[in-house]
Amino acid sequence: MANKTIRAAVLGASGYTGADLIRLAALHPAIKLTALIAKGHAGQSLAQVFPHLASLDLPALVTADQVDWSAVDVAFGGLPHGTAHTEIAQLPERIRVIDMSADFRLRDPSLYAEWYGGEHSAPALLEDAVYGLTDHYRDAIKSARIVACPGCxxxxxxxxxxxxxxxxxxxxxxxxxxxxxxxxxxxxxxxxxxxxxxxxxxxxxxxxxxxxxxxxxxxxxxxxxxxxxxxxxxxxxxxxxxxxxxxxxxxxxxxxxxxxxxxxxxxxxxxxxxxxxxxxxxxxxxxxxxxxxxxxxxxxxxxxxxxxxxxxxxxxLVKGSAGQALQNFNVMYGFDETLSLEQLPLFP
The missing domain is CATH 3.30.360.10 (Dihydrodipicolinate Reductase; domain 2)
Known part of the structure; x- marks a missing residue:
């Protein structure tokens, strides 16, 4: 994997978790961010939505139907609970998913309906989902098609x-x-x-x-x-x-x-x-x-x-979401877990 480029899309790129994922992934030597998806901000530049990311040379935000999914290898999901399972179910099966919502964390779909107030629209995908607590599920994460990052x-x-x-x-x-x-x-x-x-x-x-x-x-x-x-x-x-x-x-x-x-x-x-x-x-x-x-x-x-x-x-937003998502990405693709996550805490 040393010289491989993995093409990534970010679903929900206009949210806080999406922004932190972009901030971290933009410095990853193997990630090329090819699609930033945010329905409500489609057509806007990343700098318009997040001025702190204005220095990054990345594509404008688009809707999911504007994406060339043949140019995507992995999708990071930063969508709200309740909408992620519908959007992810529509992705081509070859695309690996690292989801930061709650939609694939609960292994029992009846529990999802009980706690999230609606039926899971893609219960079959739950069988493909691995709980993404990196430090305890590394082996399963390596080969997973869908990784459900834990809540913060x-x-x-x-x-x-x-x-x-x-x-x-x-x-x-x-x-x-x-x-x-x-x-x-x-x-x-x-x-x-x-x-x-x-x-x-x-x-x-x-x-x-x-x-x-x-x-x-x-x-x-x-x-x-x-x-x-x-x-x-x-x-x-x-x-x-x-x-x-x-x-x-x-x-x-x-x-x-x-x-x-x-x-x-x-x-x-x-x-x-x-x-x-x-x-x-x-x-x-x-x-x-x-x-x-x-x-x-x-x-x-x-x-x-x-x-x-x-x-x-x-x-x-980091270990509790975007950082752990990127840590899972590193495990999935055989990189050192710390790659692009080496930054020390901000203090004061």
Whole structure:
């Protein structure tokens, strides 16, 4: 693959995830962005939609029916939930797909209908989809036709908990997740609660008791543990543009200690380029990973005997979306996972 050029299209190129994907992929030596698709902005240049990308020499935005799909090898999907499965189902079968929506994450189509309020229009494609949490599904991702990138919250949560659930170090019926994300996690569509005057200088929970990422987290934890898992998950909107932090409260299994959790996580990610278990006593923070593809995880003993606290933080648009999509691309095409993702976090 060293000298190969892979021609890529971006579906939903006018959204935040699409923009970050373009920003990262534009510097990838093997990617040629041949089509930028955004129905509502068709005919506009990339500079008109995203002035920060004005220096890139890329084609104007178009609709899907204007694309010469014979000149596309892989499609990155940045479409809203509920529309991605319809658009992706219409693509030629030879095109590989790396989707950043929720439409191919749930393995059971009935769960999709229950949590996303509508039937899945392409249930047969779910059989071809691989869950795209790179650090745990590399082998399956390599040969996948469709890779369903995890949601931002599930990425942060699962990176912290999958090794612990698999090793049965925590109780599977007593997991409490307090999650916070920047407003970009809600997308670029104008919404009243995302206005600066309403979201700024405040903190508010949403999706209490029934957030759509719950079944995705329970699905993957259950597969790792080999038993059903139930979680309490409450997300919060934080007054920042990007970033995500999850504080996870767990009950330890048997005589397990917080030190055992730390050891399990350190071992699981010993060779991971982007997942770092921070040194004991250090506290993960969103500003330590901002703009990067890194995930920082910390483990702390609770003052309540038999319990521990695990903290995980990512940039929701990079490791939580576009960065992980590009990491999956690298795995699929045999490149080093870090290619075009080497940038360090922005600080301050």
């Amino acid at each position: 919250y599930p990425t942060a949560v699962l990176l912290a908990l999958l090794p612990l659930a698999k090793a049965k170090l925590i109780a599977l019926d007593d997991i409490i997740i307090d999650a916070k994300s920047g407003v970009s996690g809600a997308g670029r569509t104008v919404k009243q609660n995302l206005l600066f005057s309403e979201a700024g200088e405040g903190l508010s929970p949403y999706g209490i008791g029934n957030h759509r990422h719950v079944p995705e987290i329970e699905q993957e934890l259950g597969l790792a543990a080999g038993a059903p898992v139930r979680i309490n998950f409450t997300p919060h909107l934080a007054p920042m543009s990007r970033g995500e932090l999850c504080t996870i409260y767990v009950r330890l299994a048997g005589k397990t200690t917080a030190a055992d959790l730390r050891q399990a996580l350190t071992g699981a990610y010993a060779d991971a380029a982007f997942v770092h278990v921070v040194v004991e006593g250090a506290i993960p923070a969103t500003q330590h990973v901002r703009g990067s593809n890194y995930c920082h995880i910390g483990v702390f003993a609770d003052r309540i005997e038999g319990r521990a606290i695990v903290v995980s933080t990512i940039d929701n």
